[in-house]
Amino acid sequence: MAALLCLPLVSVAASLLQPSSPSWADTAATVMPRYVFNSILLGVIVGIGVSVVGTVCAWLVVMYRFAGRPILEVLLALPLAMPAYVMAYALAHTLQYSGPVQSELREAFGWGPQDYWFPNVRSVPGAAMMLIFTLYPYVYLLARASFIEQSVCALEVGRSLGRGPVRLFWDVALPLARPAILAGAGLAVMETLADYGTVDYLGVQTFTTGIYRAYFSLGDAVAAAQLASALVGLVAFVAIALRVFGGRSLPRQATARYRPLPTISLGFGGSLVAIAICLLPPVLGFAAPVTILISLAVDGSDVFDAQLLTHAINSFGLALGASSLAVLIALGFAYARRITRSRLAALAASLATFNYAVPGSVIAIGLIVPFAWADARLAALFGDERFLLLSGSIAGLVFLYIARFFAAAHGAARTSLARVTYSMDWAARSLGATPLRAVMRVHLPVMGPSLLTGVLIVFLDVMKELPGTLILRPFNFDTLAIATYHLASDERISELAAPALAIVAAGLLPLAVMMHAIARGRAGSPSDEQD
Structure with missing residues (x-):
């Protein structure tokens, strides 16, 4: 199974051995420098932006007391339910030259086209803004957890040496939280490199738009695969940089007894500033x-x-099926690793989870050739040239989603199984329970909440997935994301509102579970105290 999940990357790597086509030579000579420059620039801006926004907001809600803090620390996670391309459709429509904002300004002040300056939302900075304010929760959630778990002793030593709030943050808390901040920023950068809907709508040429141009406009699957290989190389560079500069994990509490973090009460003016800073990102x-x-x-x-209902059924069916299968397969990996305790099982699981760092467009391109080969063999076996089991099929889409989001499912499966101790197994066996009965009566009740969280996370990712679905979807089969994309491409903005809202609404369910955990894990809350 691990080999199958790694198949897309192997296929993409194999494309480098194929002779270059004329379209690839033309792409490399003309637009490739632009793809590289825009992709790197966008990644750098988003990485810095999400680090600043997420870290500052996390520090404020953890270390300071001000009105509305419990509500704000939950609201700050809301943008996770908002796909960046949906935000781009809404805000670009509102802020562009023909949009209501600039139209009202021209009418109110009598300005002409050359009489004022307004930021161009259809640009690299405009795309970066959309991505920053939808991806900063990656950094916020990890930085918040890191600040909460930091050693109180380290902070107290910093204060005893005369460090004020700003110096304490800069000299003590920030270095200790660096691994978590870089991990969140790395996730945001990888999501940025994988994005297609936002950059395509805003007219920013990146690797992902180049892959679609090569595949759909030029009809050159080899050139698309070679572009995908270059994108994989860029993603691998980001992953290696994170390992090198991420550092070690932070020190924890030095004593067994829980000691809540010392917080600082803000006055009226400080509270207003903190509320404004924490309220701006979710707004x-x-x-x-x-x-x-x-x-x-x-x-x-x-x-x-009626079409909206059809698209919703397609999306929910795919998301539910793919998320359930992904968690079941991940559970199989987790049990194999627990039972065998072999390095081979651990290596197979690690390889299978690498796809999470790879854009959906790359995985889709990597599946085209293997799917075509498999369908050709099956067609010859059944004597029907029209037999297509994988290419342009629901099965192919489900495999794409499992390969793309298997890491999230595997993380949930491993976390849930870790809660089942070996002493529980021994107790069940001593009572005469068979292995299957032990799993049903002991394991599943303990693992259920974590497994459900894994299903919900993969469900949300599948609902929002656009690039891979565009390439591998069956003919005349649209999901909510595809319908939103096509309507935006036709500038039918008012019509895309309903499917876009449906995607956001679907994302609120797993987010509600996460927000409940955030509320329960609030710094200094009584529920966190240990005797």
């Missing part, structure tokens, strides 16, 4: 796009039609 990354989409949906006509 821009969630509230503003949702408000715009709701307004468009209300103003539009016939947006809730």
Whole structure:
């Protein structure tokens, strides 16, 4: 199974051995430098932006007491439910030259086209803004957990040496939280490199837009695979840099007894500043796009039609099926590793999870050739040239989703199985329970919540997945993400409001589980105290 999940990367790597096509030579000579420059620039801006926004907000809600802090620390996670391309559709429509904001400004002040300056949202900085305010929760959640788990002793030593709040943050807390911050920033950068919907709509040429141009416009699968190989190389560079510069994990509490973090009460002015800083990211990354989409949906006509229901059924069916299968397969890997305790099982699991760092477009391109080869063999076996089991099929899409998001499912499976101790197994066997009965009566009740969380996380990822679905989907089969993309491409913005809101609404369910955990794990809360 691990070999099958690694098949896309092997296929993409094999494309480097094939002779270059004329379209590849033309791409390398003309637009390749632009792809490289824009992709790197976008990744750098997003990496810095999410690090600053996520870290500052996490530090404020952990270390300071001000009005509304418990609510804000939960609201800061809301943009996880907002796909960046949906935010781009909503805000670009509102902020572009023909949008309502600039139109109202020109009408109010009598300005002409050359009489004022307004930021160009259809640019690299505009795309970076969309990605920063939808991806910063990766850093926020990890940095928040890191600050909560930091050793109180280290902070107290810093204060005893005369460090004020700013110096304490800069000299003590920030270096200790560096691994968590870099991990979150790395995830955001990889999501940025994998993004297609945002950069395509805003007219920013990156590797992902180049892959689609080579495959759909030029009809050259080899050139697309070679571009995908270059993108994999860039992703691998980011992953290696994170390992090198990530550092070691932070020190924990030095004593067995829980000691809540010392917090600082802010005055009226400081509270206003802290509220404004913590409120801006969720407003821009969630509230503003949702408000715009709701307004468009209300103003539009016939947006809730039969096609929307069909797209929703397609999306929910794919997401539920792929997430359930991914968790079941991941559970098999976890049990194999637990039972055999072999390095081979651990290595297989590690290889299978590497795809999470690879863009969906790369995995889809890597599956085209193996799927075509397998379908050709099956067609010859059954004597029907029209036999297509994998290429352009639901089965192919499900395999894509499992390969792409297997890491999330495997993490949930390993975490849940780790809660089942060997003493539980021994107790069940001593009571005469068979292995199957022990799994049903002991393991599953303990593992259930974590497994459900894994299903919900993969479900959310599949609902939002756009690039891979565009390449491998069957003909005349659209999901909510595909329908939103096509409507945005046709500039039918009012019509895309309903499917876009449906995607966001679907993302709120797993996010609600996460937000409940955030609320329970609040710094200094009584539920966290240990005797």
